[in-house]
Amino acid sequence: MNTSTLAAAAVEAAPLSAFERWLTLWVCLCIVTGVVLGQWLPGPFQAVGRLEVARVNLPVGLLIWVMIIPMLLKVDFGALHQVRRHWKGIGVTLFVNWAVKPFSMALLGWLFVRHVFAPWLPAGQLDSYVAGLILLAAAPCTAMVFVWSRLTNGHPLFTLSQVALNDIIMVFAFAPIVALLLGLSSISVPWDTLVTSVVLYIVIPVIVAQRWRRALLRQGTAAFDALLARIGPWSIAALLATLVLLFAFQGEAVLGQPLVIAMLAVPILIQVFFNAALAYGLNRHLGESHDVACPSALIGASNFFELAVAAAISLFGFESGAALATVVGVLIEVPAMLLVIRAVKASKAWYEAT
Numbered sequence: 001m002n003t004s005t006l007a008a009a010a011v012e013a014a015p016l017s018a019f020e021r022w023l024t025l026w027v028c029l030c031i032v033t034g035v036v037l038g039q040w041l042p043g044p045f046q047a048v049g050r051l052e053v054a055r056v057n058l059p060v061g062l063l064i065w066v067m068i069i070p071m072l073l074k075v076d077f078g079a080l081h082q083v084r085r086h087w088k089g090i091g092v093t094l095f096v097n098w099a100v101k102p103f104s105m106a107l108l109g110w111l112f113v114r115h116v117f118a119p120w121l122p123a124g125q126l127d128s129y130v131a132g133l134i135l136l137a138a139a140p141c142t143a144m145v146f147v148w149s150r151l152t153n154g155h156p157l158f159t160l161s162q163v164a165l166n167d168i169i170m171v172f173a174f175a176p177i178v179a180l181l182l183g184l185s186s187i188s189v190p191w192d193t194l195v196t197s198v199v200l201y202i203v204i205p206v207i208v209a210q211r212w213r214r215a216l217l218r219q220g221t222a223a224f225d226a227l228l229a230r231i232g233p234w235s236i237a238a239l240l241a242t243l244v245l246l247f248a249f250q251g252e253a254v255l256g257q258p259l260v261i262a263m264l265a266v267p268i269l270i271q272v273f274f275n276a277a278l279a280y281g282l283n284r285h286l287g288e289s290h291d292v293a294c295p296s297a298l299i300g301a302s303n304f305f306e307l308a309v310a311a312a313i314s315l316f317g318f319e320s321g322a323a324l325a326t327v328v329g330v331l332i333e334v335p336a337m338l339l340v341i342r343a344v345k346a347s348k349a350w351y352e353a354t
Contacts, residue, residue, distance in 0.1 A: 027331045030240050034247025035254055045248040049318050056200060056314050060245065064201055064310040065208075066238035070231045071306075072209035073216075074146050077164045086158045089292040092282045093162050096300035097140040098173060101275050105137030106130070106181045108267035117263040122253070125321035127187045132325025133267060134181045135311050139174055140166045141302035144333070145295065148302065151341050154295035162299055170304075171202055178311075189315060197311040239330070242309060246327060249318035264328040269336060276301035276340045280351075290351050294344045301340055305329045 038045055051058045109130040118126060142163055149159040175194045182189045216224045253260065279300035283293035305326060312322040344351075 024331060024334050026236070026240055027243060027327075030243040031247050031254065031331075034244040035251040037244065038248030038251040042248075045245065048245060049249060056196060057318070060242060060310065060313055061200060063238040063242045063245075064306060065205060067235045067242070067306045068142075068201065068205045069209045069212075070228070070235045071142055072167075072205055073213050073228060073231075075142065075164050075167055075206075075209070076160050076213075077168075077210065080161055080164050086155070086161070086288070086292050088286040089158060089283055089288045089296045090162055090165065092279050092286065092288070093140075093296045093299050094165070094169070095282070096275050096279045096296075097166060098169065098177070100278065101140075101271065101300065102134065102138045102177050102181055104274065105133050105267065105271050106185060108271055109133040110185065112263070112267045117266075120257070121260060121263065122257065122321070125253075127185070128316055128321030129264060129325050130185050131182055131187050131189075131316065132308070132312050132320075132322035133264070134185070135178060135315075135322065136268065136303050136305060136308040136326050136329040137271060138178045138181070139170055139304035139307045140299055142167060142304050144337070145299050145302060148298040148337055148341060149295040152294035152298070152344055153291055154298070155289070155291040158292050159295045159299075162295065166299070167202070167206060171198065171206070174198055174202065174307075193315055194311070197307075197314045201307050201310045239306065243327060243330065246309070246313070246318055246323055250324050250327075253319075253321075253324065260324070261328055261331070264325050265332050268329055268332060272301045272332075272336045272340065276343075280344060280347075284351050290344075290348055293351065294341075297344055298337065298340060302333065302337055303329055305333060 048059055049057065113121065113126055113129045113133070121129065145159060145163055148154075149156065175191075175198050179189055179191060179194060213224075216227055247254065276297045280293055280297040283296050288296070308326040308329060309323065312320065312326045316322040
């Protein structure tokens with residue numbers, strides 16, 4: 001049994017954990033906890049915020065690694081040979097991920113943040129909110145897609161190959177797309193910090209995870225599955241700790257204008273449902289099977305929010321609107337994707353009708 005088959009079996013077997021099922025609730029609790037602690041104990045949080053090297057916050061950098069590396073262990077670059085077997089589905093997902101989603105989000109950010117909701121948002125943060133939305137949409141989801149795919153009975157090898165291909169593209173395309181769209185939105189961004197974010201939060205974690213993965217798979221699938229089960233909660237725990245830190249700095253903004261989170265959720269939700277429907281419909285039009293169309297739609301709709309949060313903090317800081325916008329993506333990811341899952345499962349008969 002090759003490593004791609006082992007990985008596919010692991011993807012199929014991965015359950016939706018209690019942490020993942022109730023992620024929105026945990027995020028809400030972290031918002032409350034972070035705001036309260038930030039108001040009661042501002043000194044310690046300010047000290048954490050000052051632990052920076054080259055604009056990279058060291059505690060957050062460590063937490064992001066703990067978040068991302070366990071997730072990247074599931075990615076099998078050996079599954080890339082599956083690309084040619086499902087080239088239509090792969091093509092649809094790549095089109096949506098890289099040619100539609102970042103640009104549609106930039107448009108939605110411009111429309112809602114700078115126009116529709118502008119009178120009710122802090123004037124000095126409008127550009128930062130748009131930047132956060134762009135960062136959120138510029139990287140396709142890497143880890144949670146495996147859970148979403150399993151819940152729709154998606155083709156596991158297609159999911160593996162698509163995620164592996166997206167990760168490779170992300171190394172080279174994330175920084176240029178973000179820089180282009182921020183530039184078009186008249187938002188200045190330091191290229192060195194953007195490239196540093198890519199190296200720290202994509203390149204290094206991918207290398208570490210793949211070396212660790214190969215060492216585990218040499219010991220067999222039992223060792224691989226056991227480790228995934230043991231360290232899986234680390235990712236969510238590190239994410240929640242990061243959110244507590246972030247909302248300790250965002251407390252004034254949240255208390256001053258609590259509706260900001262709801263307003264930022266609007267373009268994110270529109271983007272999720274639009275891109276999911278686009279990918280799903282294009283797959284049907286091209287004649288792809290339903291078990292490919294489902295993960296294609298889910299990959300097209302979801303975001304690598306861990307990377308977005310890290311990049312927003314590195315580029316704009318804990319107290320920025322960009323950081324807050326990326327966290328709103330975390331807040332609504334699970335309920336939005338569960339709605340997409342219900343839609344694609346309920347429409348299977350329509351999808352397969354000739």
